[in-house]
Amino acid sequence: MRGSDRNAGGVAAAEALALGGLGWLAADPERLDALMGAAGLAPADLAARAAEPEFLGFVLDFILADEARARDFAEESGLGPEDATRARMALPGGDVAHWT
Structure with missing residues (x-):
């Protein structure tokens, strides 16, 4: 398998996990409101943005920004x-910065 093929599979799996995270957030109105506020989105915008890899990265950033939320998401x-x-x-935007 070529490197680009593996990367494409990794991106697809990452997008699927992030969509799962979005569903997890949406299952709780308080969590969803927090996400919407952080993203500056109206509820009508959510479905369209869910197809954007950059927004899915934001969803994971939002989940990972709070240790308890990240733990709960992983466990559940x-x-x-x-x-x-x-x-x-x-x-996109998920490269790890190396500060040396």
């Missing part, structure tokens, strides 16, 4: 503790 979704972080790294 049956994910390992680092799965959301790895998925975030595969989406």
Whole structure:
């Protein structure tokens, strides 16, 4: 398998995980309101933005920004503790900065 093929699969899996995260957030009105406020979105905008890889990266950023939220998402979704972080790294803007 070529490197670009593996990367495409990684992106697709990351997008699927982020969509799962969006669904998890949407299942709780308080969490969804917090996401919408952080994103500056109206509810009508959510469906259109859910198809954008950049927005899916934002969804994972939002989940990962709070340790309790990240832990709850992982536990309730049956994910390992680092799965959301790895998925975030595969989406646009998710490159890990190396400060040396």
